[in-house]
Amino acid sequence: MDQIDNYKIVEKIGEGGMGEVYKGVDVMLEREVAIKLLRPELSSREDIVNRFRSEAVALGRLNHSNIAVVYNFGKLPAGQFYMALEFVHGDTLDAVIKRSGSLPWQKAVKYALGILEGLDHAHGFNIVHRDIKPANIVVTNHDTVKILDFGIARILETARLTRVGHLVGTLEYVSPEQIQGKDTDAKSDIYSVGVVLYEMLTGHIPFEKETEYDLIKSQIEEKPKAPHTLCGNIPPKLEKLVLKALEKNPDKRFASAREFCDALIAVSNECADSTRAAPARLPSNKLWGFCREYPGPVFLLALLAFGLIYFLWMQLGAADFAKPPDVATVSASQPPAALAPLAGNDGAAGGTPDQDPNKKPDTGERLPPPPIVPIQPVAESPLDGARLPAPAKIGAVSAAEDNKARVKPPAPAKPKKERRIADDDPGIGRAADNFFN
Known part of the structure; x- marks a missing residue:
């Protein structure tokens, strides 16, 4: 079939229970149309023909942008009915x-x-x-x-x-x-x-x-x-x-x-x-749908992830985090020159022995630092820069009173026995000259 009335057939585009659908062109108006052709065996049935006609009448009443428009309704010489409608791309x-x-x-x-x-x-x-x-x-x-x-x-x-x-x-x-x-x-x-x-x-x-x-x-x-x-x-x-x-x-x-x-x-x-x-985006639809559909496996995976993070934290970071830093505290009231070293040799002036008899054995417990002992300065002699002897012994440290370092005063130096010089001693003049010079 090449043509139906004024419509040139281009191709067959569909088939249904009531007939076939063709794409055609209105040769008079030069517009594309869809042609519905009722099957020959159905064209003789009055009820089917009436239903087909009712569609044409219904569409002829309608004029809406969401409904395909009907252009024409007719009957071929062979007795078949057809309907020309808007062709929708x-x-x-x-x-x-x-x-x-x-x-x-x-x-x-x-x-x-x-x-x-x-x-x-x-x-x-x-x-x-x-x-x-x-x-x-x-x-x-x-x-x-x-x-x-x-x-x-x-x-x-x-x-x-x-x-x-x-x-x-x-x-x-x-x-x-x-x-x-x-x-x-x-x-x-x-x-x-x-x-x-x-x-x-x-x-x-x-x-x-x-x-x-x-x-x-x-x-x-x-x-x-x-x-x-x-x-x-x-x-x-x-x-x-x-x-x-x-x-x-x-x-x-x-x-x-x-x-x-x-x-x-x-x-x-x-x-x-x-x-x-919304201030923030929700999880992706597929991920959220998966979580809702499989809550058990999702919960188990979350629990395993949490356990792994906790294990790594305990192994790598917990011990170092809990260990306090080694800090030596000194008294700000002592001048720098008067502070003794925290550890020294027995022969150092003002030092403390390496082995403290009162020190507890090392059991991992942090002990307070030893008390600070002031150093006795060396006195200068007014005569020719001669050095006077230092005191025989520095006072011992007493730790009995309020855990404060207290220094006993050094014993006074024993005065030397002066040698008497006679007035007629010839060296007295030289000594006097040296004194005033």
Whole structure:
């Protein structure tokens, strides 16, 4: 097939349960389009044709920046129906999540807000999408989102068109009431947005099961894991909003897409303000998540590290730190010339013997330094520089009174016996001359 009416076919870009999707060009307006072509075997079924037409009518009513615009709806001569829509350049959100694993919470909230804004516009026309999932969301080259594929959307006034006896939607993302075949409304889309936001934040859907039976049972009965157990950088208040959107009871969810949107904006602003005001950065997300997931090994490693540091400190630093320095204390009241050496030879003037009989044996105990003994200065003779004899003995040190060094006064020198000189001694004159000279 080369052309459909005014649209030249470029290439086939997708295929779904209801038909095929092609990339084309409007030869009259020279713009790119996406063409959805209903399968031939389905074009003869009135219920399918009516649903396909309802999508075109629904999209024709909508005009929003987060919803792909419909350009045309028609029927080929062979009986196949087609729809020409806006061609959106970008990647599906599904591809973005698979490539990134998980998104920063700020970006996840931004995309969720775009989805909710588009759904709020659609809900205003009583249009429920019923198949919100990452594969139906395109992240444009301008980092905005657009909702695609309203192929199973319905207008609430014609709800009877949807009762075809089988599940409509994708099991991983549909609401519990939709799985059970109950009436659906805007709150069903809110649940699906909650699943998409959960996946953007964690990289996982709430329920990952191997069989459809287990998946259906989980969607109806089980509570999802808290998102922070899968990714540790999710603000707690944001997590509460996600879990509220995933409530099993529709009445416990947000009343509308607008309410959900406003709550996300408020929490996002609050979290951003608290992040800017934080004085210090928190540990990295991966490290913090590892610590919370494996507290036992982390505690053991911390304990071993502390023990190693303590052991090294005891071996290398404790002994030297506890040893006091060797300090000799001297009395500031004694002049430097009168201080005896702390240790000297027995023959040194004023010195003390090397071996003190009163000294205790060395047992490692620090003993006070020996008392300081003043040195008796040598007297000069006024006659010809002759040196007078020093006192016979320096007074002994008494340590009996208050542990103070006391020196007994030296014994007075014994006067010499003078020799009497006669007046007529001829040497007296020479002695007198020497005295006065």
